[in-house]
Amino acid sequence: MTLRAxxxxxxGSRRVIIFGNDEETPDHLALRLAAAALFFDGEPVxxxxxxxxxxxxxxxxxxxxxxxxxxxxxxxxxxxxxVNKLTxxxxxxxxxxxxILKEDVPSGLRLREVIKKEINKGxxxxxxxxxxxxxxxxxxxxxxxxxxxxxxxxxSLNLVVNETAFSVDLVSC
Numbered sequence: 001m002t003l004r005a006x007x008x009x010x011x012g013s014r015r016v017i018i019f020g021n022d023e024e025t026p027d028h029l030a031l032r033l034a035a036a037a038l039f040f041d042g043e044p045v046x047x048x049x050x051x052x053x054x055x056x057x058x059x060x061x062x063x064x065x066x067x068x069x070x071x072x073x074x075x076x077x078x079x080x081x082x083v084n085k086l087t088x089x090x091x092x093x094x095x096x097x098x099x100i101l102k103e104d105v106p107s108g109l110r111l112r113e114v115i116k117k118e119i120n121k122g123x124x125x126x127x128x129x130x131x132x133x134x135x136x137x138x139x140x141x142x143x144x145x146x147x148x149x150x151x152x153x154x155x156s157l158n159l160v161v162n163e164t165a166f167s168v169d170l171v172s173c
Contacts, residue, residue: 003029005146009040009159019046028062030139031078031101034130035063037152037159038101038170039074057092059085072096079103083118090119098125101170104132108173128155128170137164 003018016036020029036044042065047053049060053072065074075093077086077100090098102108108129115122130138141164150159155170 001026001029002144003033003142003146004144005033005036005148007037007040008147008149009037009152012040014040014043025079026139026142027103027135028079030135030142031103032062033142033146034138034157035076035078035099035101037148037157038155039063039065039076040152042073044074044076057089059089061089067096074099076101083114086115086125087119090121090125100125100127102127102129102173103135105129105171105173108171112173127173129173130170131168134166134168138166138168140164141166 001020005016005018007014007016018029018032018036044063044065047060047064053066053070054060061075062078063076064072067073072093074097075089079102081100100111102111108127112127115125115127119125138161141161143162146162148159148161150157152159155172156168158167160166
């Protein structure tokens with residue numbers, strides 16, 4: 001499945017295509033589009049495994065905000081992510097942020113507990129979670145081709161997706 005979207009956010013405009021592979025769930029794709037909207041001002045990209053910025057990391061994020069000088073400003077993961085990957089990425093990303101989007105608060109809180117136990121300096125890892133009802137509405141509003149209009153700031157989305165209005169604040173877990 002592939003999601004195409006015209007993003008008109010914070011006065012800017014950009015088209016994005018979220019390519020999904022056979023293993024990705026609709027939830028994962030919906031989280032990736034939400035991340036593209038949340039980090040719109042940073043111009044997030046979907047890097048590939050051969051991207052030079054990732055050469056010393058050994059992993060590929062769902063989305064990434066480059067820092068403009070060859071590094072990573074924000075590493076973004078969506079949904080389920082292996083603790084091994086988080087541990088290594090947290091250790092290798094010295095100055096950038098590591099943000100994980102989850103589809104509901106209980107799964108975000110469970111991940112936070114795992115991070116506390118398993119990852120050194122895990123407080124650097126940000127876990128943002130949707131309210132389950134809002135995420136269900138978000139997924140239902142998405143089509144193969146989408147139009148998003150409005151504002152995004154921090155963990156807040158105030159926009160219209162196709163014909164559905166959203167005013168949501170993701171929860172820090």
